[in-house]
Structures are given as structure tokens and as C-alpha cells.
Amino acid sequence: MIQFLPLGGAGEIGSSCFYLNIDGTGIILDCGMHPRKNVQEALPMLEHLNDKDVDFCIISHAHQDHIGALPYLVRKHPYIKLFSTPQTRAIAELTLHNSVSILSDKLKENDLLKPYSHEEIDLLIQSINYKSYNEEFELRGTRSNSPLPVKVSLQDAGHILGSAGILLEHNDHKIFYTGDINMDDQMLTPKAVLPNKKIDTLIIECTYGATDSASLPGWTQEAKKMATDANKILEAGGSVLIPVFSLGKLQEMLTTIWTMMQKGLLIKTDIYTGGIGRKINILHDRNRYVVRRTDKDFELAEIPYKDIYEVDNISLFRRNPSIVLAPSGMVIEGTLSFNLALDWLRQDKFAIFIVGYMDPDTPGYLIASSEKGQKLSLPGLLSPLEIKCSIERYRFSSHAKRDGLLEIVKRLRPEKVILVHGDEPSIDWMGYNILEKNPGIKVYAAETGHKIEL
Numbered sequence: 001m002i003q004f005l006p007l008g009g010a011g012e013i014g015s016s017c018f019y020l021n022i023d024g025t026g027i028i029l030d031c032g033m034h035p036r037k038n039v040q041e042a043l044p045m046l047e048h049l050n051d052k053d054v055d056f057c058i059i060s061h062a063h064q065d066h067i068g069a070l071p072y073l074v075r076k077h078p079y080i081k082l083f084s085t086p087q088t089r090a091i092a093e094l095t096l097h098n099s100v101s102i103l104s105d106k107l108k109e110n111d112l113l114k115p116y117s118h119e120e121i122d123l124l125i126q127s128i129n130y131k132s133y134n135e136e137f138e139l140r141g142t143r144s145n146s147p148l149p150v151k152v153s154l155q156d157a158g159h160i161l162g163s164a165g166i167l168l169e170h171n172d173h174k175i176f177y178t179g180d181i182n183m184d185d186q187m188l189t190p191k192a193v194l195p196n197k198k199i200d201t202l203i204i205e206c207t208y209g210a211t212d213s214a215s216l217p218g219w220t221q222e223a224k225k226m227a228t229d230a231n232k233i234l235e236a237g238g239s240v241l242i243p244v245f246s247l248g249k250l251q252e253m254l255t256t257i258w259t260m261m262q263k264g265l266l267i268k269t270d271i272y273t274g275g276i277g278r279k280i281n282i283l284h285d286r287n288r289y290v291v292r293r294t295d296k297d298f299e300l301a302e303i304p305y306k307d308i309y310e311v312d313n314i315s316l317f318r319r320n321p322s323i324v325l326a327p328s329g330m331v332i333e334g335t336l337s338f339n340l341a342l343d344w345l346r347q348d349k350f351a352i353f354i355v356g357y358m359d360p361d362t363p364g365y366l367i368a369s370s371e372k373g374q375k376l377s378l379p380g381l382l383s384p385l386e387i388k389c390s391i392e393r394y395r396f397s398s399h400a401k402r403d404g405l406l407e408i409v410k411r412l413r414p415e416k417v418i419l420v421h422g423d424e425p426s427i428d429w430m431g432y433n434i435l436e437k438n439p440g441i442k443v444y445a446a447e448t449g450h451k452i453e454l
């Protein structure tokens with residue numbers, strides 16, 4: 001008997017965490033933390049595991065909304081065995097240590113939840129068993145009631161360094177969880193490799209279910225448009241701010257900007273970035289012969305970027321037109337991109353380029369939905385601010401377009417599809433279109449806390 005129970009990230013993009021019980025073997029797929037909510041509400045519903053067999057946890061990739069709550073899962077279930085790709089393990093070591101101080105600041109003295117420590121993270125990272133792409137391994141829980149193990153392998157998901165779809169096979173039933181998946185090439189990261197076999201149950205992300213695929217152009221086409229716009233700003237003496245996630249988007253955008261400069265399409269100017277992204281760049285370079293890359297010989301270390309954290313006075317950007325890639329990607333209050341945006345918004349020659357997904361409750365979303373000349377209220381500001389800089393939007397996606405998601409269903413020919421990781425309109429569009437194109441298929445919209453028997 002197979003049961004599927006979403007603990008988070010079902011009808012939303014947030015704390016992805018899914019529990020599978022396969023004939024008594026308990027496997028958790030991802031254990032994320034919502035990037036925006038306060039910590040207590042940002043965790044998946046781990047209390048649903050109290051009366052369950054919990055043996056293993058497999059992490060699809062190292063974005064916070066897929067791994068951020070792992071220390072709490074391990075604290076609650078210390079004997080759980082963890083698995084990921086070696087790249088995800090290496091990135092998690094950086095990002096989870098980095099989040100220790102952030103969490104300590106967020107959590108108050110009287111909060112029930114205690115922040116985790118660097119020692120806990122060290123132990124957790126050491127205990128992650130790492131498996132290369134396509135390397136098959138077997139799992140069998142302590143209370144398994146089947147003579148057969150669950151066979152597992154990780155498939156390159158083309159989303160960020162180390163990202164994987166998870167293929168599980170038991171007793172002739174094949175389950176594939178896409179994690180976050182991309183069916184198109186990015187600048188550094190080539191598109192996903194799908195399992196080469198028919199799947200019985202597909203658990204699929206739906207990020208772009210509500211977005212017309214025609215509005216998501218190819219990466220290079222969008223890069224050229226961005227370069228043309230950036231040239232106008234730089235020529236007029238302005239600087240460009242691009243809010244980015246340190247993991248994934250920073251490396252892809254840095255490479256995109258550098259490539260455009262090398263091709264003569266973008267004015268050669270100073271590029272600023274830094275923070276934890278710098279260490280993640282090194283991991284990208286170290287892994288370039290180990291994992292698939294669009295160009296194995298290219299190294300991020302070739303790009304002569306300057307450290308944004310070493311800039312003493314941001315008036316530098318008024319004297320010296322530059323391109324600044326700053327975390328956080330969603331311009332969360334108190335982060336570098338938020339602080340820089342407060343200055344940028346007041347400069348009429350400057351521009352903010354929006355290049356990624358914005359959660360509707362973030363300052364990044366407010367900025368992305370505004371125009372020059374409008375008034376904007378942001379957290380911490382006493383009165384609305386008149387926007388003087390330009391705001392431009394681009395679609396550089398590390399997630400599959402909805403046509404790509406339908407292509408996955410077509411190629412894997414599942415009998416059952418479970419829709420996760422999308423807002424309501426995205427889940428609705430995907431459900432309707434999968435049913436229409438695949439007569440006889442069963443489609444479930446996953447709901448947190450609601451069990452599905454497979």
C-alpha cells in the first residue's frame with residue numbers, strides 16, 4: 001500500500017514537504033521552509049509525522065523552500081537517514097550555516113521553537129548520504145512489511161546546481177517527483193533529463209501553470225532585450241540593480257551579463273555582487289566537469305566582478321555606472337537588495353531590473369508591479385516614496401513553462417498525477433489541461449494534511 005501525505009508546499013509555493021509511506025517504509029521528499037512567513041508558520045506540518053513511520057528523507061535541491069526546515073525534522077526524528085546529490089549537500093552546508101544567525105535574529109526568547117546551532121548543522125551535513133545522478137540505491141524502513149526494498153535514483157532536474165527529480169520504484173509501481181524542474185536550457189544549466197521509463201504516479205510542480213508559455217521567451221532572446229535596456233541606463237550615467245537569489249539566479253545572471261559583454265551587446269562596465277553567492281560560484285566551478293553544463297570549460301571565476309559588501313558609500317554608483325546583483329531576490333526588508341532599492345528608487349537615471357519570481361507579499365512584488373512616477377509604500381518608510389528610477393521586468397525562468405510541464409506528463413505516461421508547488425490558478429490550469437489531453441488519467445490537487453492513497 002502506498003500513501004502520499006503533503007505536509008507543506010501543496011497548494012502554494014512555500015515549505016515543500018511530502019510524506020510517502022510505501023508498504024511500511026516512510027520516506028519524506030523535501031523539507032522546506034517558507035521564505036517569507038515568520039518561522040513558526042514557515043515550517044511544514046511535521047506534527048503529522050508523530051504517529052507515522054519516518055525512516056528516510058530525500059532532498060531534491062538546496063533552495064530554502066525545499067531544505068530550510070531539515071534541521072527541525074532531524075531534531076524531531078534523529079534517526080532519520082538523509083539523501084541528496086553531492087552538490088546539494090555541499091550547497092546546503094553553506095546555506096544552512098548561513099541561516100543560523102538569520103534564524104536566531106528572527107526567533108524571540110519566548111518562542112517555542114529554538115534556533116538551530118552550527119554544531120547541529122555540522123552533524124546534519126555529515127549525515128547526508130550523497131548519491132550521484134542515476135546511481136540506484138535501495139531503502140527499506142525498519143517496519144517495512146514488504147520483502148522488497150524501494151529502489152531510488154536521482155535524475156538531473158535542470159533547475160539549479162545539484163537539483164534532482166526523485167524516482168522511486170517498488171513492486172512494479174514507479175513514482176517520480178519532479179522537485180523544481182526546468183525543461184529549457186538556462187545560461188549555465190542545461191534542461192532536465194527525464195526518466196526513460198513509464199511512470200505510474202507523477203508528482204509534479206506547477207509554478208508556471210497560470211503563465212502563458214508565449215510570455216516566457218527563450219533565455220538568449222530575453223538577455224538581448226535586457227542588454228539593450230541596460231545600455232541606455234549606463235550610457236545616461238545610471239546604474240542597474242538586479243535583485244537575485246544567491247543560489248541559482250545569481251550565477252545564471254552573472255554569466256548572462258558577462259556573456260552579453262563578451263559578445264559586444266552590453267557595455268563593459270563594473271559588475272558588483274558578493275555574499276554567500278561568491279562561495280556558491282566556487283561550487284559551480286568545482287563541479288563543472290562532474291555535472292552537465294552548457295559549457296564545461298567556462299568558469300565563473302573568469303568574471304572580474306567586485307564585492308558589493310566592500311563598497312563603503314553607495315554614492316559610488318552615481319559616479320560610476322555599474323550593474324549590481326544583490327540578494328535577496330524578493331527584496332525582503334533588511335536585506336542588501338532592499339537597502340539598495342531604497343536609494344535606487346530615488347535616482348532618476350537608475351533602473352531596477354526584475355528577473356525572477358516574486359511572492360505577492362514581498363517588497364519585491366510591490367516594486368515589480370510599480371512604474372516610474374508612481375508612489376510606492378514600502379516597509380519601514382514613514383510616507384510613500386515617489387519612484388524616480390525605471391523599473392523593467394524580464395522573464396528568466398529556472399522552472400518549466402506550462403507547455404514543458406504538459407510535455408513531462410506526455411512523455412512519462414502516468415496513470416495518476418499529483419499537482420504540487422503552485423498557486424490555485426496554476427493548479428487549476430494544469431489539472432484541466434492534463435485531463436483534457438490524457439483521457440482516463442487521474443489527477444489530484446494535493447492539499448496539505450490530506451492523504452492520498454495510491
Ligand SMILES: [Zn+2]
Pocket residue numbers: 061063066159180
Ligand atoms: Zn527551487
